[in-house]
Amino acid sequence: MAEKLIEVVNLKQHFHMDKNNIVKAVDGISFDIYRGETLGLVGESGCGKSTTGRTIIRLYPATEGQVLYEGENVHGRKSRSALKKFNRKMQMIFQDPYASLNPRMKVGDIIAEGIDIHGLAKNREERTAKVHELLNKVGLHRDYAGRYPHEASGGQRQRIGIARALAVDPEFIIADEPISALDVSIQAQIVNLMKKLQRENNLTYLFIAHDLSMVKYISDRIGVMYYGKLVELAPADELYNNPLHPYTRSLLSAIPVPDPDAERARRRKLYDPTIHQYTVLEQPQMHEVTPGHFVYCSERELEQYTSRMAMARVGG
Template sequence: MTETKTNKKEIFEPVETGEVLLDVKDLAVTFYNGKTPFKAVSNVNFQIHKGETFSLVGESGSGKTTIGRAIIGLNETSEGDIIYKGRKINERLPKDVRREVIREIQMIFQDPAASLNERATIDYIVAEGLDNFHLYKSREERAEKVAEALRSVGLLPEHKSRYPHEFSGGQRQRIGIARSIVMDPEFIIADEPISALDVSIRAQVLNLMNKFQREQGITYLFIAHDLSVVRYFSDRIAVIHHGRIVELAETNELFAYPVHPYTRSLLQSVPIPDPRIEKKKALIVYDESKYETDEGLHTLREVAPGHLVYMSDDQVNYFQGEYKRLKQQKAELDGNRQ
């Protein structure tokens, strides 16, 4: 979909492919129950490069959605920096800069039913951002942008007069994607966009998101709880547990050499289609008390270039040894197959 950016003032410098688009440094998000603080996210660090798909994976309550909502400004941060295109955005910004952040960073929400206004037509829902930012020169251009956005997600322009309750869950999620894409964003936060969908529809939505990435160079932060979902969609994966990233690596590297025991427990929970193999799987239960005894000493450290694991000073030798063991084990298996 090709669109003309109308009345758009360049606030941020363009970022070339491969350069850092988003940099999250020492991020913390704290919620309060009365006066009692609860730190939902603590000391989170990662970078997302232009044009890549970066995935945050963890079980429910791990803090992954909280991070996504903090980036887009829906959750306030208590510590750290969120830097987008070289500029800190988790602070009070001038009105024109805040508007451009909202336009360039869009979000696809987990529940397609709850995220759409049931009393609004599809035309109003998809075009709301266009109206707020005046991204068209005439009513005809507005109508064409809405129609093109709907066509791009596999819906018909005639659907724009209908209401969300007239569509299936998969179609509603497509409407949510169209609402994001019509803004011509640089960066999309996809918060478990397929978890509420039937298995038969999930691949269609993922293929649709891949299509937009190829055609428009969109960068994704993909949030999920299932490693099997992100395996074929992500360039890099960060595994998060209790508000901290415990392992971060390129996708193939993470699946080949899962070093942190929590990552292994997530991988082990992915079901195998063969029931005979599934029955023989050893149950891996992550015991946090054995690995995170002193929070202050832990940080992300490299066990290999680009492969980071959350560990303390006295765990360095152990995790590096685990990485070497997995590397040797895989080499032996590959040798036996030959």
């Protein structure tokens, strides 16, 4: 059985805008991430997926709930040395390669920040060698070490960001919409690079995005978020072939089809949240409809989903 690397348990991230206004960006979600896998997290803008990633890595303190890394509470009290050790294990690749790199620093120094902080090079020659090795790993020539970020294209800057994340030999990387700011022609290159690096370095990814077709390509399992809630979680193929939650079905119906006739015939399924009317005694929760396929629903809806899956299995 696969080993759990990350356990997210009833995680909440609420922002108090003023006395009467609380934004529940993440509102009680639970899921696991297994060592060596890529878990995709999708949803429309503002659904809480990026906040989830930032809370997992401690950029935000959790309002409630737990994030366990190898059984240890990420948000628990830690000494300076313990926190430093933890920070080596978890790294983040940010959405905007333009804003995430210091324009006043040379690329070599940006990549070497983690090496310097954690003392991973004995001398300047070893530091330089490590930077050149990292540049080579992400498909850039060593000459980039002497350049500034503005001298690189968007795709090259994202490769620099990936090299910076790899510099401390992490086990787990959160990729927060790493391709959304890139040209379509470059997106596939970055995703293929990430898959290659995952194989070579035994990495585990949380891949956050809104492009469902690209998420399916890179992910082993996919979680779907809607306004702070995780509404569905399943293996990638299962989610695409047998979506259950109406919001998931709506997202999938919006994916363009690479066929002009089929695209003209495609009809978008709009999601209406008012269809979920629950009584006080009928509160929804995550249910496992089939092995590994979880849906946020009531007991009544669970019966409907179970019946639908049974019919799909017979029909398939």
